[in-house]
Amino acid sequence: MRWGRFGVTQHGRMKIKSAEFDRSATDLKSCPNWNRPEFAFIGRSNVGKSSLINMLVERRDLAMVSGTPGKTKLLNYFIVNEKWCLVDLPGYGFAKATREKRADFNEAVADYIEKRENLRCTFILIDSNLPPQPIDLDFLRWVGTVGSPFVLVFTKADKLSSTSVEKNIAAFMKSLDGWWQELPGFITCSAKTKSGRDEILEVIAESLASKKAERSSGQIADA
Ligand code: GDP
Numbered sequence: 001m002r003w004g005r006f007g008v009t010q011h012g013r014m015k016i017k018s019a020e021f022d023r024s025a026t027d028l029k030s031c032p033n034w035n036r037p038e039f040a041f042i043g044r045s046n047v048g049k050s051s052l053i054n055m056l057v058e059r060r061d062l063a064m065v066s067g068t069p070g071k072t073k074l075l076n077y078f079i080v081n082e083k084w085c086l087v088d089l090p091g092y093g094f095a096k097a098t099r100e101k102r103a104d105f106n107e108a109v110a111d112y113i114e115k116r117e118n119l120r121c122t123f124i125l126i127d128s129n130l131p132p133q134p135i136d137l138d139f140l141r142w143v144g145t146v147g148s149p150f151v152l153v154f155t156k157a158d159k160l161s162s163t164s165v166e167k168n169i170a171a172f173m174k175s176l177d178g179w180w181q182e183l184p185g186f187i188t189c190s191a192k193t194k195s196g197r198d199e200i201l202e203v204i205a206e207s208l209a210s211k212k213a214e215r216s217s218g219q220i221a222d223a
Contacts, residue, residue: 014201017081019057024074028111031118032077038085038118039204042109043125044135045091048155051191052125053078053088056200063088075112084208085118092139114146120207121149123200128154128165128188132175144179151203152186158193 025031043049050063057080066076066088076088090106113122122143126136143150154172157165165188173183187203189196 013198014205015081016057016201019059019062019078019080019086021062022077022079022085024071024076025108026074027108028115031075031112031116034118036079036083036085036118037120037208038087038116039120039207040087040089040113040122041125042089042122042139043091043127043153043155044133047091047125047127048191049088049091049125052153052155052189053086055191055194056197057086073106073108075108084204087112087119089113089122092135110142113143113148119148121151121203123153123203124150125153125155126172128157128168129159131168132172136172137175140176141179150184151200152184153196153200154186154188156190156192157188157195158190 023032041049041053050067053063054060057078062078063076066072066074073090075090078086078088080086089109089112092106092109113119124136124140124143127133140150140152152172154165154169160168169186169188173186176183185203187196187199189200
């Protein structure tokens with residue numbers, strides 16, 4: 001797992017040649033039996049996840065699929081460049097996300113993040129327009145306890161001045177003080193201006209170039 005602000009360095013621009021909806025999974029058991037690397041996206045509802053996914057793969061309404069009736073609580077799979085998978089996870093909205101209270105939020109998401117071997121990285125979306133939200137911190141703490149690799153993505157960065165965005169990010173990072181030895185990796189982005197797109201694709205490209213995900217690095221003590 002890498003830490004700190006991400007930049008575009010090694011792999012240059014990843015071209016998105018194709019992005020297709022593949023299937024929806026109801027739980028870990030029904031996830032596809034393949035060895036494609038998977039990159040998951042999650043955040044509370046309205047964080048800008050659909051807009052970000054569409055911006056990332058340059059499709060106007062790819063992530064609309066996930067919002068159609070019956071699909072909002074499912075793990076929605078999209079195959080990109082016939083090589084890797086973007087997994088749109090159901091939004092979270094739970095009170096406590098400690099390991100013991102796992103059942104309080106989507107069990108399928110918990111199982112997926114905790115156990116899915118194909119999962120290379122979860123992009124956890126945080127609204128850069130808001131001060132730190134307990135719901136995001138709770139989720140992050142839970143992810144930390146299971147030691148699954150993740151990158152924070154601060155969304156909608158075009159809406160406020162860059163000073164305000166930086167202030168919110170700094171406050172968020174300060175809330176994580178002491179959870180890990182170093183602060184987690186993060187990217188600031190906007191679906192409107194496309195800022196952050198290259199950085200997210202860089203994380204994916206870098207992971208695709210490496211052989212296997214390093215699970216368990218960056219694990220924090222049980223909450
Ligand atoms: P989701 O519920 O997380 O999938 O969020 P959506 O992608 O549907 O976005 C929620 C709202 O935020 C919509 O009104 C979007 O137009 C708006 N939004 C999403 N991303 C951005 C962004 O980068 N900049 C701005 N200004 N608005 C955004």
